[in-house]
Amino acid sequence: MSHTDQLVFGESDFSNDDEILDKNYVPSPRKRRRVFKKNSGSSIKNQSFEVSGKTILNARFYTDIEKISDQNKMSTIAKCVGCDRKIRATGDVTSNFVKHLRVKHSELYAEYKSLKSGSPFGNSAQAAFDRKLLHAIVDGALPVSILERRSFIDLLQTSGMKIMSRQVAVKKWKEHYGEVVHKIKSEMASVKHFCTTGDIWSGNHRSFLGYTCHWLTENLERKSAALACRRIFGVHSAEKIAQIIAEINAGFGLNPSNVIMTVTDNGSNFVKAFKEYGCTETETSFEDESENDLPVFQNELLLPKHLRCCSHTLNLLASADYVKILRSEQALYIQHSMTFEKCNALWRKCKWPKSSEIIVECLGSTLLVPVVTRWNSLFDAVTKLLWAKDKLNPLCERLSLSQFSPSDLQYLEMYQLLMGPIARALDYLQGENNVNYGCLIPTLMTLSNRLNKLQNKPEMQQVSSVVAKLEQRLRDRFDAFFT
Numbered sequence: 386m387s388h389t390d391q392l393v394f395g396e397s398d399f400s401n402d403d404e405i406l407d408k409n410y411v412p413s414p415r416k417r418r419r420v421f422k423k424n425s426g427s428s429i430k431n432q433s434f435e436v437s438g439k440t441i442l443n444a445r446f447y448t449d450i451e452k453i454s455d456q457n458k459m460s461t462i463a464k465c466v467g468c469d470r471k472i473r474a475t476g477d478v479t480s481n482f483v484k485h486l487r488v489k490h491s492e493l494y495a496e497y498k499s500l501k502s503g504s505p506f507g508n509s510a511q512a513a514f515d516r517k518l519l520h521a522i523v524d525g526a527l528p529v530s531i532l533e534r535r536s537f538i539d540l541l542q543t544s545g546m547k548i549m550s551r552q553v554a555v556k557k558w559k560e561h562y563g564e565v566v567h568k569i570k571s572e573m574a575s576v577k578h579f580c581t582t583g584d585i586w587s588g589n590h591r592s593f594l595g596y597t598c599h600w601l602t603e604n605l606e607r608k609s610a611a612l613a614c615r616r617i618f619g620v621h622s623a624e625k626i627a628q629i630i631a632e633i634n635a636g637f638g639l640n641p642s643n644v645i646m647t648v649t650d651n652g653s654n655f656v657k658a659f660k661e662y663g664c665t666e667t668e669t670s671f672e673d674e675s676e677n678d679l680p681v682f683q684n685e686l687l688l689p690k691h692l693r694c695c696s697h698t699l700n701l702l703a704s705a706d707y708v709k710i711l712r713s714e715q716a717l718y719i720q721h722s723m724t725f726e727k728c729n730a731l732w733r734k735c736k737w738p739k740s741s742e743i744i745v746e747c748l749g750s751t752l753l754v755p756v757v758t759r760w761n762s763l764f765d766a767v768t769k770l771l772w773a774k775d776k777l778n779p780l781c782e783r784l785s786l787s788q789f790s791p792s793d794l795q796y797l798e799m800y801q802l803l804m805g806p807i808a809r810a811l812d813y814l815q816g817e818n819n820v821n822y823g824c825l826i827p828t829l830m831t832l833s834n835r836l837n838k839l840q841n842k843p844e845m846q847q848v849s850s851v852v853a854k855l856e857q858r859l860r861d862r863f864d865a866f867f868t
Contacts, residue, residue, distance in 0.1 A: 441482045514546040576600045582648045592617040623657035644689035650697045659691030706857040723791045747780040762809040806835040
């Protein structure tokens with residue numbers, strides 16, 4: 386029985402003032418005046434269910450619907466189609482009408498239940514409203530407690546729908562979660578091969594593991610599903626990660642025979658988990674789909690084959706690898722450190738309201754601040770500085786910061802030229818649509834060619850050795866794709 390039905394049939398919903406009137410019943414003069422005297426108040430006759438919005442007041446069940454107001458008290462009276470009795474209810478409460486059908490006319494009551502479940506004016510309209518409300522809360526990452534805020538309730542009450550409580554919302558989410566999981570499993574049942582991804586992140590002193598699944602339809606259309614978002618307690622050890630991934634795979638019927646690859650970042654815990662608990666294949670071939678050539682497993686806790694995220698690897702090339710290469714070029718490393726020390730001082734000022742106002746006043750817009758976890762953010766931040774390079778020194782003077790020398794700006798321009806091809810490759814590989822595994826090798830080859838061309842540019846002569854080492858490091862990291 387749904388929550389709405391419980392509200393309809395609960396005994397506490399029957400008012401003491403509600404009564405079922407027999408057509409042969411003769412009320413006292415006082416009651417006759419209150420109930421039937423039209424001159425004592427307003428009366429609205431033949432108000433059908435399309436007007437009232439109540440499924441029970443459909444003409445299939447009740448006719449001659451009247452609303453009578455007497456001494457600021459509203460009453461609804463309707464004649465039952467099944468027995469011609471007049472049923473009365475207080476206000477807009479319809480529980481008496483429903484109870485009469487349930488007790489006296491089982492066939493009409495069954496028809497009412499069937500109509501209610503599909504009526505655009507009854508339960509389906511409320512159900513659609515509830516679904517949209519729950520989706521809005523999830524999509525906006527709003528707290529469930531918003532359903533208890535008076536201002537939020539007042540806003541939604543203008544829709545004329547019933548606003549669910551916090552407890553009901555949680556219950557509906559749990560029910561909907563089961564429906565979504567069942568739907569995902571049904572879609573995955575006919576698929577032969579999958580690719581999964583895993584990632585760990587922290588927020589508000591809590592850690593989570595997210596796990597997604599991807600596959601191609603017969604029309605080569607990509608489908609994706611988020612399978613889990615698990616809370617991780619304690620140390621993010623390789624064994625714990627392997628156990629969680631194995632549990633998720635088992636819950637959705639995934640195993641090393643139908644999961645081609647699991648993609649993660651280059652974190653040592655992920656790498657160790659798949660190294661120690663991953664499967665071993667006798668032959669690496671996905672062209673032959675016969676059951677005789679399935680992988681040979683050598684561990685109790687089995688994980689699919691592992692692939693390090695290529696976008697994350699490129700990000701490491703542009704950050705950690707680049708700094709390591711600069712350490713071998715002392716003069717360039719000193720210039721790099723001095724220049725970015727000034728940049729960091731300027732970026733830190735963006736966090737303060739007063740300094741931020743000065744920046745907007747001088748440049749006409751705010752600066753971009755790099756974020757460690759957001760790839761390409763450093764490149765974008767440097768590009769923004771070079772966009773306003775003619776105004777940087779006046780800005781630094783107002784903020785009491787060290788000004789940029791011509792050599793500093795020259796180095797930033799070389800950095801922009803060097804990191805441009807990597808940034809564009811990263812942006813392409815991180816695309817949401819039409820980016821498949823087959824796009825990786827052409828992207829890597831194009832990036833390698835562009836880095837080689839940079840070595841011959843006159844403005845890059847100062848860092849030509851760095852460009853050559855960076856291109857070689859690219860080949861080392863993606864050796865399996867270049868050989």
